[in-house]
Amino acid sequence: MMQKPWETVIGLEVHVQLATDTKAFCDCPAVFGAEPNVHSCPICLGQAGTLPKLNQQAVELALRAALALNCQIAPTLAFDRKHYEARDLPKGYQITQWRYPLGKDGYIDIDVEGKIQRIPIRQVHLEEDAGRAVQVVDREIIDFNRAGIPLLEVVTPPVFTTGAEARAYLEALQLLLRYLGVSDCRIEEGSMRCEANISLRPQGSDAMGELCEIKNIGSFRGVVGAIAYEERRQASLLQAGQPVPRETRRWDEARQETVPMRSKEQAADYQYRPEPDLPAQPIAPERLEKIKGNLPELPLERQARYISQLGLSPQAAKEIVSDLALAAYFEEVLSHYRSAVEVANWLLTDLRALLNQAGRSYADCPVSPVALAELLELVQQGVINQTMGKELLGESFATGQSPAALVKARQLQQVNDPEKLKGWIDEVLRQHAAVVAEYQSGKTKVFGFLVGQVMRLSAGAANPHLVNQLLRQALARHGS
Numbered sequence: 001m002m003q004k005p006w007e008t009v010i011g012l013e014v015h016v017q018l019a020t021d022t023k024a025f026c027d028c029p030a031v032f033g034a035e036p037n038v039h040s041c042p043i044c045l046g047q048a049g050t051l052p053k054l055n056q057q058a059v060e061l062a063l064r065a066a067l068a069l070n071c072q073i074a075p076t077l078a079f080d081r082k083h084y085e086a087r088d089l090p091k092g093y094q095i096t097q098w099r100y101p102l103g104k105d106g107y108i109d110i111d112v113e114g115k116i117q118r119i120p121i122r123q124v125h126l127e128e129d130a131g132r133a134v135q136v137v138d139r140e141i142i143d144f145n146r147a148g149i150p151l152l153e154v155v156t157p158p159v160f161t162t163g164a165e166a167r168a169y170l171e172a173l174q175l176l177l178r179y180l181g182v183s184d185c186r187i188e189e190g191s192m193r194c195e196a197n198i199s200l201r202p203q204g205s206d207a208m209g210e211l212c213e214i215k216n217i218g219s220f221r222g223v224v225g226a227i228a229y230e231e232r233r234q235a236s237l238l239q240a241g242q243p244v245p246r247e248t249r250r251w252d253e254a255r256q257e258t259v260p261m262r263s264k265e266q267a268a269d270y271q272y273r274p275e276p277d278l279p280a281q282p283i284a285p286e287r288l289e290k291i292k293g294n295l296p297e298l299p300l301e302r303q304a305r306y307i308s309q310l311g312l313s314p315q316a317a318k319e320i321v322s323d324l325a326l327a328a329y330f331e332e333v334l335s336h337y338r339s340a341v342e343v344a345n346w347l348l349t350d351l352r353a354l355l356n357q358a359g360r361s362y363a364d365c366p367v368s369p370v371a372l373a374e375l376l377e378l379v380q381q382g383v384i385n386q387t388m389g390k391e392l393l394g395e396s397f398a399t400g401q402s403p404a405a406l407v408k409a410r411q412l413q414q415v416n417d418p419e420k421l422k423g424w425i426d427e428v429l430r431q432h433a434a435v436v437a438e439y440q441s442g443k444t445k446v447f448g449f450l451v452g453q454v455m456r457l458s459a460g461a462a463n464p465h466l467v468n469q470l471l472r473q474a475l476a477r478h479g480s
């Protein structure tokens, strides 16, 4: 295969909305989906004479993320004003830590097809969101509900060379931040936003090409699409001997292409100045120790524990860990029923099928973890067999009734009474004398057929384990 003449280099900037109750510098609620401009006040609208008040919950969450991302933490917390003109920016500047990030030089380990890759993190910092233009009936207005919402920005150096790598990183970062409770990272609601810096350089070169910044990417698939589109666009310019202009572009999801927004030459000089109303304050080492001590089990650690201690397959462990609601459900079932492999099987096959069919997630599963544990217990104790268990799961899913209640109501208890079982077995042996003769002559393969007949006769209620035992005994008697 011919080597491609160009190598792609990608850096990612991710903004996530911190899961705080209120905005970064005022007491306005930080909620999604409200009517435009119901959550604004003189502070977040930047009126004269108001003072920002730093939200300590936002600082706490940002430090949590920076520590989990293995960053060096700055000795002081400092903010700048970044000046630019925009109609969605009431103050005329944004408060940001871009120049003095609270965390830098960290990394995140990600699992790419079973191999752990370490992705460097250049910096992690706090900043505030701006308002945004929204369409109200026939007019466009600016909604300031989002102005002043605390954001965390996580920046990587240009280290990715394919869209697949970039996507794997974004998924791992999203999962980590969800585990930490730092952000819900919902791309579709704008609480996670991705920007990609993409440039091409001759294969094997260390030089950096002119980079294009792609904004407005609304999905992980969009990130992969934007990277692929830029690779083609920039390569064809370079191939034709033309320079790639340094510019900011946006991803057009409908057209599946990037389109120019503004060139970097025209970009404003932001004139960063220290924010006079938020003087730099030291970050106490004890505070960091406390946050570090309270970090939850992180996704990769949990995955490793599921494999080494619970005996799950790497595939099952990864599937469970990568869905926060599923992982929580799994842990909850396990606290009532100990066989992890069995629980994982039920969750990833039968329960998943039911959820998919109903278009629901593990977070709003109608069968509670306790009810599922109860069901597994019934199967394990032999009160019902596996097949009945699966039927009951479906019924419990549809009706919301607990499996134990359903067993009672339908008298589904498995039949363990040896006398009753022997009755069915004798009946089958009488009906299938020819098969019995085959068995006696050494064709032991027909044993399964006879078990099946007994199960059928009992309408599925017989305990298959006991049927096996008693049938062997009965056949031995017949043969003698």
Ligand SMILES: [Zn+2]
Binding pocket: 023, 026, 027, 028, 039, 040, 041, 042, 043, 044, 045, 148
């Ligand atoms: Zn406010």
